[in-house]
Amino acid sequence: MSQGLVDDTAADAALGLARPVEPGPGSSGTARRVDARRVLRFVVRRPGLLLSVLVLVLVVLASFWPGLFTSRDPLAGVPSQNFRGPSGAHWFGTDELGRDVFSRVVHGAQLSLKATLIAVAVAFVVGSLIGLIAGFVGRWIDDVLMRFVDVLLSIPALFLSLALVTALGYGTVKVAVAVGIASVASFARVTRAEVLRVRQAVFVEASRSCGARWYSVLGRHVLPNAAGPVIVLATLDFGSSILAVSALSFLGYGAPPPAPEWGTLISDGRNYLANAWWLTALPGLAIAATVLATNRIARALDGEWSRQS
Amino acid sequence: MRRYAIKRLAQAVGVLWAAYTVSFLVLDFLPGDPVTAMASAGMDSGTVDPAQLAALRHEYGFDKPILVQYADYLGRAVRGDFGDSVSTGRPVSSTLADALPQTLQLTGAALLLAVLLGGGLAVVATYTSRRWLRQLLLSLPPLGVSVPTFWVGLLLVESFSFRLHWFPAFGNDGLRGLVLPALTLAIPTGAQVAQVLAKSLLTALDQAYVETARAKGAGRWRVHLRHALRNASLPALTVVGLLVGQLIAGSVVVETVFSRDGLGRVTAAAVTAQDIPLVQGVVVFGALIFVLTNLLVDLVYPLLDPRIVVASGRKAVAV
Numbered sequence: 261m262s263q264g265l266v267d268d269t270a271a272d273a274a275l276g277l278a279r280p281v282e283p284g285p286g287s288s289g290t291a292r293r294v295d296a297r298r299v300l301r302f303v304v305r306r307p308g309l310l311l312s313v314l315v316l317v318l319v320v321l322a323s324f325w326p327g328l329f330t331s332r333d334p335l336a337g338v339p340s341q342n343f344r345g346p347s348g349a350h351w352f353g354t355d356e357l358g359r360d361v362f363s364r365v366v367h368g369a370q371l372s373l374k375a376t377l378i379a380v381a382v383a384f385v386v387g388s389l390i391g392l393i394a395g396f397v398g399r400w401i402d403d404v405l406m407r408f409v410d411v412l413l414s415i416p417a418l419f420l421s422l423a424l425v426t427a428l429g430y431g432t433v434k435v436a437v438a439v440g441i442a443s444v445a446s447f448a449r450v451t452r453a454e455v456l457r458v459r460q461a462v463f464v465e466a467s468r469s470c471g472a473r474w475y476s477v478l479g480r481h482v483l484p485n486a487a488g489p490v491i492v493l494a495t496l497d498f499g500s501s502i503l504a505v506s507a508l509s510f511l512g513y514g515a516p517p518p519a520p521e522w523g524t525l526i527s528d529g530r531n532y533l534a535n536a537w538w539l540t541a542l543p544g545l546a547i548a549a550t551v552l553a554t555n556r557i558a559r560a561l562d563g564e565w566s567r568q569s
Numbered sequence: 570m571r572r573y574a575i576k577r578l579a580q581a582v583g584v585l586w587a588a589y590t591v592s593f594l595v596l597d598f599l600p601g602d603p604v605t606a607m608a609s610a611g612m613d614s615g616t617v618d619p620a621q622l623a624a625l626r627h628e629y630g631f632d633k634p635i636l637v638q639y640a641d642y643l644g645r646a647v648r649g650d651f652g653d654s655v656s657t658g659r660p661v662s663s664t665l666a667d668a669l670p671q672t673l674q675l676t677g678a679a680l681l682l683a684v685l686l687g688g689g690l691a692v693v694a695t696y697t698s699r700r701w702l703r704q705l706l707l708s709l710p711p712l713g714v715s716v717p718t719f720w721v722g723l724l725l726v727e728s729f730s731f732r733l734h735w736f737p738a739f740g741n742d743g744l745r746g747l748v749l750p751a752l753t754l755a756i757p758t759g760a761q762v763a764q765v766l767a768k769s770l771l772t773a774l775d776q777a778y779v780e781t782a783r784a785k786g787a788g789r790w791r792v793h794l795r796h797a798l799r800n801a802s803l804p805a806l807t808v809v810g811l812l813v814g815q816l817i818a819g820s821v822v823v824e825t826v827f828s829r830d831g832l833g834r835v836t837a838a839a840v841t842a843q844d845i846p847l848v849q850g851v852v853v854f855g856a857l858i859f860v861l862t863n864l865l866v867d868l869v870y871p872l873l874d875p876r877i878v879v880a881s882g883r884k885a886v887a888v
Contacts, residue, residue: 411587416818419855544720552715
């Protein structure tokens with residue numbers, strides 16, 4: 261949130277992250293090696309980015325080792341201590357059953373992050389595969405695949421996810437798959453655009469004319485050079501998947517009740533909005549902070565890094 | 570012009586047909602037997618009478634081969650008949666038509682707010698010469714796209730309904746009841762409009778024609794609004810076109826948060842009841858909205874940029 265420049269967002273990603281072809285095969289070993297000190301300097305000069313990385317590290321830690329942050333049981337409540345506001349003992353207060361909300365948010369990170377990772381993985385694998393085949397093979401296969409992608413884009417993402425939830429049923433994994441499939445289209449588009457861009461590059465033509473097989477052209481030249489924008493898109497998609505997954509679990513299609521999924525926490529707190537603001541406000545803050553952090557990192561990956569001197 | 574119209578119409582019909590097919594495949598073809606789901610939807614116990622199941626299968630034509638079913642359904646859908654809702658028994662088309670006005674009000678108001686707030690923010694942020702103001706304004710849109718809509722809605726209810734008692738927290742009554750839901754729905758959309766518009770405005774301000782206009786003595790506002798904004802608004806318009814479908818879909822969340830009646834509530838209820846015909850109707854309706862807004866956007870382009878000729882079907886890609 262600190263940098264002044266306008267940033268690239270999902271909207272931009274949807275329009276295609278077009279950029280000129282950099283000269284030379286960037287896939288060689290020396291160019292790939294990242295200087296640790298340069299990374300450090302880059303991050304330290306940007307306090308917003310540093311904070312974002314920190315937030316993301318904390319969320320990842322919380323989802324793997326929730327015990328690091330809280331020793332309280334997310335499911336066991338002390339009924340006499342219900343509806344306590346945020347305090348030193350209960351950072352995020354307690355809910356209607358006297359359960360510690362902070363502990364529920366920390367343990368919920370696991371469910372929400374798992375769902376998000378599945379969603380991004382589905383979108384990434386299926387989408388890039390479609391884009392790769394369309395861009396690399398071309399001809400009628402390209403036409404057929406891209407018309408299919410156009411249709412996916414014409415259905416609003418939430419409606420598509422809801423249709424998939426109707427067909428698949430409820431649960432964290434099913435919701436994650438539904439969210440992932442809804443963002444397949446943008447991955448397919450960006451991957452295809454990148455593959456087409458790289459395929460026409462001089463170094464690809466050179467390697468072809470040297471007699472390289474199609475799979476080695478694909479693996480050694482096309483894929484490494486097309487990967488950048490797709491990875492940026494994956495980072496952006498991580499943020500929007502957190503939002504989509506939590507919206508679906510808010511609507512009640514996620515994990516069944518006692519599980520502390522982030523969206524579910526907020527929808528539970530909704531019943532006590534008038535007397536216990538912390539039940540909705542603080543879990544939502546966790547979602548917002550995570551999404552903000554990943555979007556900031558996506559912005560750093562997309563351009564800021566290469567633009568700096 | 571006529572050839573262009575026919576071509577666009579054919580494209581629109583093609584997209585709708587494909588959207589219908591995709592929703593058919595997803596809903597009727599995936600695991601999960603629709604009939605069992607329907608029969609058990611209203612009951613708490615898991616036991617369903619097999620004879621009843623068979624009767625239902627026959628009634629909905631699920632005992633026929635899948636292609637025959639598809640042709641049957643498509644034939645009816647072309648005539649606007651999406652079947653009957655499983656949970657209420659009413660025709661899908663009239664259920665959607667009844668719910669639509671409320672949702673159109675909500676999304677219309679949200680779209681207006683999003684364009685005004687997002688556009689205004691972008692214009693002011695690129696116009697001002699105060700560095701801190703620009704930084705502050707430009708830091709808002711990334712925030713707007715990162716917050717969950719339902720959370721924003723609940724926070725607004727908490728502060729403006731329960732604490733300040735300015736607006737009602739629930740229901741559909743009048744303009745006062747529309748303010749908070751429309752604002753909630755407008756925030757993510759407005760933020761995206763602001764991001765795109767600010768970016769293209771900054772690009773436009775670097776162009777030679779801006780220099781020329783300045784050299785000819787045009788005032789700053791005039792240059793900013795008449796020259797830069799007009800040219801910069803094309804990408805923003807494209808984004809708005811893409812976002813309208815998202816607004817309609819966003820009504821599912823916002824109408825749930827504010828307990829408003831409308832298409833979103835109907836959709837949420839349909840998903841909960843696994844009401845397949847109704848969900849399918851909603852999906853196709855979403856695609857219809859997408860097709861219509863894109864058509865509208867294409868018709869508006871030439872008004873903003875006379876160089877774009879509609880008849881050739883070309884779109885100038887600005888920036």
